[in-house]
Amino acid sequence: xxxxxxxxxxxxxxxxxxxxxxxxxxxxAGAAAAGVVAEDEKNFKNAxxxxxxxxxxxxxxxxxxxxxxxxxxxIGGGFKFAEPNTENIVKSAILLGAGLTVGLTGLSAIxxxxxxxxxxxxxxxxxxxxxxxxxxxxxxxxxxIFGLVGALIMIATGVGL
Amino acid sequence: xxxxxxxxxxxxxxxxxFKDPLLTYLHEAGAVEIRELDVELAQRDSPNEYHRKxxxxxxxxxxxxxxxxAYRKASGGGIKAFIFPPERKKRKYRYEGIEKLIKDVEDFxxxxxxxxxxxxxxxxxxxxxIERIKENxxxxxxxxxxxxxxxxxxxxxxxxxxxxxxxxxxxxxxxxELREVTEGRIAVASRDMKDRILAVFAFLRKDYERANPVLAxxxxxxxxxxxxxxxxxxxxxxxxxKLNEKERELEEAKEEAAKMAELYYDDVVFYQELMENERxxxxxxxxxxxxxxxxxxxxWIPRKDVPEILEGIKKVTKGKAYINxxxxxxxxxxxxxxxxxxPGWARPFEMLTEMYGVPKYNEIDPTPIIAFTYSFFFxxxxxxxxxxxxxxxxxxxxxxxxxxxxxxxYKFAYTLLWSAVFTMAMGxxxxxxxxxxxxxxxxxxxxxxxxxxxxITDPLKxxxxxxxxxxxxxxxxxxxxxxxxxxxxxxxxxxxGAFLEQFPWMLIILAVVLYAMPSKxxxxxxxxxxxxxxxxxxxxxxxxxxxxxxxxxxxxxxxxGFVGTWLSYARLMALALATSGIAMVINVLVDMVWGIKIxxxxxxxxxxxxxFIGGQLFSTAxxxxxxxxxxxxxxxxxxxxxxxxxxxxxxSPFKSKREVSELELEA
Numbered sequence: 001x002x003x004x005x006x007x008x009x010x011x012x013x014x015x016x017x018x019x020x021x022x023x024x025x026x027x028x029a030g031a032a033a034a035g036v037v038a039e040d041e042k043n044f045k046n047a048x049x050x051x052x053x054x055x056x057x058x059x060x061x062x063x064x065x066x067x068x069x070x071x072x073x074x075i076g077g078g079f080k081f082a083e084p085n086t087e088n089i090v091k092s093a094i095l096l097g098a099g100l101t102v103g104l105t106g107l108s109a110i111x112x113x114x115x116x117x118x119x120x121x122x123x124x125x126x127x128x129x130x131x132x133x134x135x136x137x138x139x140x141x142x143x144x145i146f147g148l149v150g151a152l153i154m155i156a157t158g159v160g161l
Numbered sequence: 162x163x164x165x166x167x168x169x170x171x172x173x174x175x176x177x178x179f180k181d182p183l184l185t186y187l188h189e190a191g192a193v194e195i196r197e198l199d200v201e202l203a204q205r206d207s208p209n210e211y212h213r214k215x216x217x218x219x220x221x222x223x224x225x226x227x228x229x230x231a232y233r234k235a236s237g238g239g240i241k242a243f244i245f246p247p248e249r250k251k252r253k254y255r256y257e258g259i260e261k262l263i264k265d266v267e268d269f270x271x272x273x274x275x276x277x278x279x280x281x282x283x284x285x286x287x288x289x290x291i292e293r294i295k296e297n298x299x300x301x302x303x304x305x306x307x308x309x310x311x312x313x314x315x316x317x318x319x320x321x322x323x324x325x326x327x328x329x330x331x332x333x334x335x336x337x338e339l340r341e342v343t344e345g346r347i348a349v350a351s352r353d354m355k356d357r358i359l360a361v362f363a364f365l366r367k368d369y370e371r372a373n374p375v376l377a378x379x380x381x382x383x384x385x386x387x388x389x390x391x392x393x394x395x396x397x398x399x400x401x402x403k404l405n406e407k408e409r410e411l412e413e414a415k416e417e418a419a420k421m422a423e424l425y426y427d428d429v430v431f432y433q434e435l436m437e438n439e440r441x442x443x444x445x446x447x448x449x450x451x452x453x454x455x456x457x458x459x460x461w462i463p464r465k466d467v468p469e470i471l472e473g474i475k476k477v478t479k480g481k482a483y484i485n486x487x488x489x490x491x492x493x494x495x496x497x498x499x500x501x502x503x504p505g506w507a508r509p510f511e512m513l514t515e516m517y518g519v520p521k522y523n524e525i526d527p528t529p530i531i532a533f534t535y536s537f538f539f540x541x542x543x544x545x546x547x548x549x550x551x552x553x554x555x556x557x558x559x560x561x562x563x564x565x566x567x568x569x570x571y572k573f574a575y576t577l578l579w580s581a582v583f584t585m586a587m588g589x590x591x592x593x594x595x596x597x598x599x600x601x602x603x604x605x606x607x608x609x610x611x612x613x614x615x616x617i618t619d620p621l622k623x624x625x626x627x628x629x630x631x632x633x634x635x636x637x638x639x640x641x642x643x644x645x646x647x648x649x650x651x652x653x654x655x656x657x658g659a660f661l662e663q664f665p666w667m668l669i670i671l672a673v674v675l676y677a678m679p680s681k682x683x684x685x686x687x688x689x690x691x692x693x694x695x696x697x698x699x700x701x702x703x704x705x706x707x708x709x710x711x712x713x714x715x716x717x718x719x720x721x722g723f724v725g726t727w728l729s730y731a732r733l734m735a736l737a738l739a740t741s742g743i744a745m746v747i748n749v750l751v752d753m754v755w756g757i758k759i760x761x762x763x764x765x766x767x768x769x770x771x772x773f774i775g776g777q778l779f780s781t782a783x784x785x786x787x788x789x790x791x792x793x794x795x796x797x798x799x800x801x802x803x804x805x806x807x808x809x810x811x812x813s814p815f816k817s818k819r820e821v822s823e824l825e826l827e828a
Contacts, residue, residue, distance in 0.1 A: 049786065056787060063742035066749065067621075075749060131516055135797065138790045145735045145791075146728075149628065152738055156624045 003081035003092035007072045010092075010099030011065045014151070018061030018106025018144075025054025025113025032117035036124035046123045046130050053137045054113040057106035060148045064102040067152070068095045071159045094158040098151035105147025112140035162507070163525050165809070166500040167464040170489060173474060174457040175482035180206075180449075181259055182826070186477045188442050189824055191816030192470055194498050195445045195460040203450035203457070211259045212443035218266050219436035225277050226433050229426045232418040245562035251823040252431050259439060266432055273425050280421055283414045287407055294404045297387035298397060304386070305393040306352040307361060314361060314386045321369045323362045325381040332358045335379040342375055343368040431822050438817045445815055460815070461498050462486075477826075489522075497522040500812035507532045509575035517797050518807025523653050525645055527805060532579065534638060534800065535792050540583025541634070542736035542788035544620070545593040545744065548781045549584030556581055580788070591737075592616030595777050596744020601752075620738050621745070627734040635730025638800055640670045646804025661703030663804065666723065668696030726799050732791050740784045747776035 033047035066075065072095060073080035081088035119133025155161070171193060175183065187193050208216075256262065304311065304324070316322045327335060332351070339347055343364050351360040360381075364372055376383075389396045450457045462470060467486055474482055489497050499519040501511045503526070510532040520526050543549060559574035588594065592614035603612045620627045643663045650659035672693035675685050704719065705712040751773045757765030801807065817824075 052783075052786075053790075056783070059743060059783070060739065062746060063739060066746050067742065131793070134790050135794055138794055141791075142729065142732070145732045148735045148739065149731045152624045152735070153628065156622065161622050 001089075002084055003088045004079065006089070006092035006096040007068060007074070007079075007081065010096035011068045012099070013096075013103040014064035014068065014099035014106075015058070015061040015103075017103030018064075018109065019058040021107045021109035022055050022058035022061075025057070025109035025111075025116070026051060028110070028113035029054060029116040029120060032120040036120055039124055043120075043124050043127075046127065047120045050116045050120050050123065050130075050133055050137065053116050053134065053141070054109040056141060057109035057112075057144045060102055060144055061106050064099055064148070064151050064155075067155050067161065068099055071095065071155050071161050091159045094154055098154040098158075101147045101154070102144075102151045105144045108140050108143040112137050115140055162503055162529050164502065165520060165522060165526055166502040166812070168461045168489060168497050168500070168522075168812075169464050169467060170459065170487050170493070171462045171467070171470070172457070172459045172485040172487075173482055174455055175474075175478045177451065177454055177456050179478045179481070180456050182477050183474065183482075184442055184445070185256060185824070186473055186826060187470075187815055188438065188817045189826065190466075190470060190473060191814045192466040193460040193462045193815055194812055195448055195458055195815045197448040198450045198457055198459045200450040200457065203452055206446045206449040206451045206456060208443045208446050211263050212439065212446070214263050215259070215436050215439035215443065218263070218270065219433065219440050221270065221274070222266075222429055222433040222436055225274065226426070226429045228277060228281055229418070229422040229429055232415060233422040233426055234419060244558050246566065248565060249821050251819065251821060252427075253823050253825050254431075254435060256824045256826055262435060262439065266436060269428065269432055273429065277421055277425065280414060280418045284411065284418060287411045287414055291404065291407045291411065294400055294407060298400050298404065300384055300387055301393040301397045301400065303354075303359060303384065305397070306354070306359060307350055308392055308394070309350070309361065310390065310392055311386050311396055312390050315388075316363075319366055320363050321366050323376065323381075323383065324360075324386055325376070325383040326354065326357045326359050327379055327381045329353075329356055329358055331379045332360065335375065335381070338375050338378075339364075339372055342371040347372070427821070434818070434820065434822045438819070438822075441817070461812070463500055463812075494522055496810075498812035499809035501526055501528060503528050509572035510535070512569070512572040513576065513793065513796070514807075515811065517801060517805075519809040519811045521806060521809045523649075524806060524809070525649050525804075527645070527801070530641070530645075531796055531800075532576075535796055536576070536579040536583045538733060538792035538795055539580035539788045540585075540587045541631070541733050542791060543580075543584040543740055543784055544587040544591050544737045545595065545740055546585050546588030547595045547599075547777075548740070548744075548784065549581045549586075549588055551778070551781050552577060552584060552785055553581030580792075584788075587737075590617055591620055591741075593620075593741055593744070595773075596741045596748055598744065598748050598773075598777075601748065620734075621741055624734065624738060627737060628731060631730050631733035631737075632727065634733065635727055635799070636670055636673060638730070638795070639727060639803060640667060642800050642803030642805075643667045643670070649804065657706075661699060661706060665696040665698075665700035665703060666803070668692045668699070669723075672696060726802065729799055730795065732795070736784070736787055736791055739787070740780070743780045743784065744777065747773065747780060750776070 029051040033043075033051045036043040036047055069075045072092065081092050116133070116137040119129070119137055122129045122133055173183070187195075254262075301311075304314065307314075314322055314324050336349060339349075339362065346365055346368055348363040349360060351358050353359075362372070362376075387396065387400065389399060391399075445458075448458070471484060471486070474484060499522060501514065501519060503511060507529045510528050513531055513535060514520075514526065514528045540549070543552070556574045556577035559570055560578055563571035563574065593599070593616075594614065600613050603614060604610055618626050643666045647659045647663040647667065650656070650663065669692070672689045672691075675681075675689035675692065678685060700720070701712070701716055704716045708715045751769040754765045754772065755769045757768070
């Protein structure tokens with residue numbers, strides 16, 4: 001495959017998979033949020049923050065997309081790996097790997113959405129559980145963070161910015 | 162600091178006639194947590210008629226307050242009231258016993274309750290009438306299709322008139338059956354209305370008995386024809402007039418309610434608070450023991466409050482009391498309530514400790530450590546001078562506005578202010594000002610395309626450095642946790658536990674540090690291996706001692722658990738980079754649109770500024786939320802996991818809640 005295919009796939013999978021998973025997560029949490037707001041409008045602020053938590057994965061995906069494009073030179077200058085020699089293929093494959101790591105670990109947005117939706121229900125019953133609910137939901141994000149750590153190292157040390 | 166407030170047990174026996182004044186004094190002082198007193202022979206105390214009255218009045222008054230609150234003219238509100246909430250004035254009440262208080266409340270209620278109730282009834286009845294008139298108008302509109310005088314439609318005498326609607330497909334069969342049962346003595350007028358038919362039936366009174374079941378069978382929905390004379394079209398304006406009049410009346414009643422709210426709302430809230438505190442006071446009565454002439458109470462009290470409370474009790478009981486203050490016994494250790502004790506600068510951080518759970522009486526209170534580590538981690542994860550500045554300004558305003566209230570908002574804003582300081586410091590260290598926006602501006606000003614703010618390193622270009630830094634910080638944090646755990650256990654006499662559960666990890670961490678040192682002194686490698694081995698052996702012994710046969714499995718799972726805990730600190734680096742990443746994305750977007758021009762109008766600059774401000778504010782909010790959550794998580798999960806149980810019982814003193822009232826007690 002040409003290097004450009006690796007690079008585009010990497011960028012697309014990072015932002016695409018993580019973004020789709022975030023949408024699922026926010027969707028699940030949003031449905032719960034709409035319910036508790038109907039019960040009592042005071043729940044709005046807490047429900048909104050919890051609903052927003054699964055959005056982080058899409059942000060990690062977006063950052064990765066930008067870093068991949070930046071490191072491949074697509075943003076700011078010309079595409080650096082146009083020549084399909086071994087070095088360029090290796091580098092662009094690393095970028096694909098980085099994108100895939102963030103995209104797949106970004107799937108953690110779905111369970112995070114489920115946790116957040118349970119948290120929203122709990123906060124409606126007892127507003128004191130708000131912070132605990134956030135922490136529970138943040139647990140699921142750990143995997144996405146590890147994915148981002150891995151991808152950052154791959155991009156920065158494997159290819160360079 | 163580091164230790165919860167020292168508690169002592171207090172026991173009081175005094176005459177029954179001092180019960181109300183003494184409980185009131187303690188309730189206002191709010192320094193004693195009253196506990197159940199179990200004495201054989203003596204009875205439990207119970208609420209008397211006045212306490213029951215207080216409970217009942219507090220419900221009555223809170224209903225009045227709810228009604229008046231709905232009609233009170235709203236004052237303030239908005240962001241200003243949120244940042245600088247107005248202070249509520251406290252009104253004084255001279256307390257001369259619950260009997261007098263109940264009488265005062267009764268006097269107050271006898272005046273206010275009928276007045277407020279009258280207005281409330283007027284509003285509800287007018288609202289009901291308005292609803293009825295509106296229904297009538299709707300019916301008239303419906304009937305206007307038939308255009309018969311409503312007087313006829315209401316007719317009842319020799320001829321019976323019925324008005325109603327029925328489903329379209331049921332109309333014909335119904336009509337047929339009606340003709341049959343009345344033998345043709347029926348007159349019908351009907352109009353189409355979408356899927357239903359509006360019909361007027363007139364038949365003889367004597368046929369009604371037979372016709373009625375048919376009407377019911379085809380489920381005719383009867384229409385109540387409004388009172389009045391004339392065709393529906395003529396009658397509608399009459400009803401409209403009535404409606405307007407009633408609506409005026411409702412407005413008047415509401416205005417009166419608003420006046421009443423202005424007049425009585427403060428009083429009502431004042432008495433509500435007095436009654437609710439009486440009710441709360443009565444909840445401890447079943448914990449007291451009593452005889453015919455005396456009663457006794459016991460509870461926990463912070464040692465520093467003892468002299469003042471002793472003096473107070475003596476004064477209230479005129480010296481006729483037996484008071485005993487004693488040290489907690491060993492078996493009471495689990496029972497002692499925990500009140501955190503920290504210097505002023507760390508006190509707002511107690512909120513974070515309390516959210517997890519307060520320490521046991523013989524554990525260490527981690528609040529002062531958390532104050533630094535939590536804020537530092539927050540700063541590390543946000544790492545931007547200008548983001549820190551934004552967070553800091555908001556936090557400083559809230560701290561200023563809420564200081565007097567000392568509420569949750571104040572405490573949270575105070576922790577945020579500390580975090581903002583660390584964020585700014587880290588931002589300067591890594592040269593981050595709205596991400597790389599600072600550098601871009603600097604390059605534009607100096608004209609040098611490589612100009613940069615000073616920094617130790619660029620995290621996006623050298624993430625390994627930041628990762629190493631994060632892991633080193635994590636190791637130090639964990640070492641601190643294990644050391645505290647070791648120290649506390651040692652001091653509490655659990656030397657075996659300290660040696661087998663905390664000490665091995667301390668050795669292993671030291672070994673890792675020695676091994677990772679860039680320039681190793683002579684023998685450092687050997688030392689590292691020795692320490693690591695010793696740590697591992699101790700750890701294995703500890704596991705075998707604790708789990709027996711399962712130890713083999715637990716050794717593996719716990720060891721990798723430790724590695725996982727340590728690597729979890731990598732989030733410090735990931736979130737720090739995420740901040741600069743998002744900021745950079747926004748800056749790139751702005752850069753893209755900046756040059757757009759439509760003829761001479763620099764549209765790009767306008768859009769760019771909007772994207773920049775909106776984007777950076779969004780980024781501040783989302784990254785600050787992430788930093789808050791994950792910094793707290795590192796404290797709760799990783800740090801507390803090394804030494805802290807958080808299983809203490811929080812101190813909940815017998816204390817009045819006073820927002821708008823203040824008691825003056827009898828001397």
